[in-house]
Amino acid sequence: MTSTHKPTAIITALCRKAKLAMEFPTFLVLAALAVGPACYDAMAGVVSEHVSQKNLPSKIPLLIVLVEYEDYKLVFTDADWNRKIFSMPTKKEEEQRFDLFGFCGSSVNNFFQETTSGKFLFEPVAETCGTPNDGVVRIALNRKHPKNDPKAGHPLGQALCKVSQYVDLARYDLNKDKRLDDKELLLVALFAGGEADQTQTGYYCTYGRQSMGGGYSRNATVVMTERRDDLREKYAELTRQAKVEPKYKNFPPSLGTLVHELGHHLGSPDLRNTGYYDTMGWGKGCGSKNSIFPGTTLRYNKSVPCHYGAFCLARDGLVTPILLKEPGVYTVYSADTGKYNVYKIPTENPKEYFLIENRQRKGFDEFMGKGDGGAGPSGILIWHCDESQKLCKDWVHLERASKTQPFYPFPKNNEFSSISNPNNRTNDGKPQPWKISILSNSASAMRFQFQPGPQKSP
Numbered sequence: 061m062t063s064t065h066k067p068t069a070i071i072t073a074l075c076r077k078a079k080l081a082m083e084f085p086t087f088l089v090l091a092a093l094a095v096g097p098a099c100y101d102a103m104a105g106v107v108s109e110h111v112s113q114k115n116l117p118s119k120i121p122l123l124i125v126l127v128e129y130e131d132y133k134l135v136f137t138d139a140d141w142n143r144k145i146f147s148m149p150t151k152k153e154e155e156q157r158f159d160l161f162g163f164c165g166s167s168v169n170n171f172f173q174e175t176t177s178g179k180f181l182f183e184p185v186a187e188t189c190g191t192p193n194d195g196v197v198r199i200a201l202n203r204k205h206p207k208n209d210p211k212a213g214h215p216l217g218q219a220l221c222k223v224s225q226y227v228d229l230a231r232y233d234l235n236k237d238k239r240l241d242d243k244e245l246l247l248v249a250l251f252a253g254g255e256a257d258q259t260q261t262g263y264y265c266t267y268g269r270q271s272m273g274g275g276y277s278r279n280a281t282v283v284m285t286e287r288r289d290d291l292r293e294k295y296a297e298l299t300r301q302a303k304v305e306p307k308y309k310n311f312p313p314s315l316g317t318l319v320h321e322l323g324h325h326l327g328s329p330d331l332r333n334t335g336y337y338d339t340m341g342w343g344k345g346c347g348s349k350n351s352i353f354p355g356t357t358l359r360y361n362k363s364v365p366c367h368y369g370a371f372c373l374a375r376d377g378l379v380t381p382i383l384l385k386e387p388g389v390y391t392v393y394s395a396d397t398g399k400y401n402v403y404k405i406p407t408e409n410p411k412e413y414f415l416i417e418n419r420q421r422k423g424f425d426e427f428m429g430k431g432d433g434g435a436g437p438s439g440i441l442i443w444h445c446d447e448s449q450k451l452c453k454d455w456v457h458l459e460r461a462s463k464t465q466p467f468y469p470f471p472k473n474n475e476f477s478s479i480s481n482p483n484n485r486t487n488d489g490k491p492q493p494w495k496i497s498i499l500s501n502s503a504s505a506m507r508f509q510f511q512p513g514p515q516k517s518p
């Protein structure tokens with residue numbers, strides 16, 4: 061049950077092994093902690109190079125590759141995974157979306173539908189394995205589970221080179237370069253075994269050219285173990301106390317981890333200054349909520365992904381920001397309206413700009429921020445983005461309305477200008493001439509006034 065190896069030890073070992081073997085020239089690793097996504101420093105500066113950004117298609121084909129070993133078999137079915145990624149949950153499942161222990165209740169597509177106001181979804185890759193065209197293929201490896209043996213090497217390459225047996229990759233290689241990029245096809249590889257058991261393989265994203273067979277290759281794959289065994293003990297304790305029959309025997313990875321890692325595919329880096337208001341936030345606990353298991357007084361932490369913030373959505377091409385130039389009163393909508401929008405105010409540096417969005421505590425955003433469920437504040441967020449910062453995890457930070465919370469308006473603070481606190485100075489200290497005044501209280505549609513300010517004389 062308990063891991064004898066710390067994740068970092070395994071990751072280091074895998075990195076070293078990969079370099080020696082030259083299988084994954086830039087093998088980089090993410091680890092996700094029990095409560096949500098977390099990433100290793102090694103990722104920073106690399107992830108964002110993947111997608112050449114902007115104007116993502118409204119659908120991207122996604123393939124789930126389930127991998128098992130001679131001695132470790134998969135426990136979840138193809139149908140489980142098809143649902144977890146692609147389904148739109150029923151009303152009843154929707155109500156259970158925050159059930160930490162259940163398999164479904166919400167899906168990756170449900171998350172993207174909500175976050176993008178219905179502009180983007182994943183579609184199952186057509187394939188001939190098992191149930192045809194459910195987007196799930198199964199690969200059985202002729203080898204034993206590497207367990208914690210750093211010399212065994214990660215089996216990702218072995219598994220992926222079998223993909224072309226089941227998928228007509230030519231169909232997805234839109235630009236015919238024999239390389240499937242992140243706009244053409246995404247891969248999630250799930251390996252038999254459980255995070256936090258002695259077979260730990262952790263959660264990884266790997267980067268480096270990987271063969272998919274048939275002369276095709278690709279660069280990146282979300283790699284995870286199929287189960288979260290760290291939840292077993294907690295679940296057993298909770299059901300014992302509640303005197304209820306255990307409903308679940310195995311626990312899939314959390315939705316938060318999936319959407320975080322897929323966010324990297326779409327072009328977002330890890331971000332460390334987003335204060336749990338962006339699911340690409342650096343570290344654990346994006347929107348974790350303290351919950352009570354029914355029938356007990358036992359508390360546990362639910363991990364719920366909050367939305368991607370305006371920076372990631374804009375960078376990934378999931379929203380096109382509206383450029384603010386003219387003076388006027390503008391309305392900013394939260395995602396639940398189906399009219400989610402983002403405003404952008406540029407600076408002299410084309411890589412530095414401010415973004416304005418409206419975030420309400422609805423749907424997955426109910427638990428945004430850290431550990432406060434439902435009742436917390438909401439409203440307008442002002443993001444200061446600067447893609448010329450050396451480390452991409454520093455590319456964005458929130459201009460917080462107060463020390464305690466980031467949302468505007470805040471009592472006695474409904475303006476953002478060069479003399480407000482915080483202020484609109486660029487990272488090299490230049491005050492910007494414009495001013496924003498928030499005119500609405502927090503609501504799904506909020507108005508603000510934009511004044512461009514005195515223009516510089518030519």
Ligand SMILES: [Zn+2]
Nearest residue numbers: 090098099330
């Ligand atoms: Zn990450």
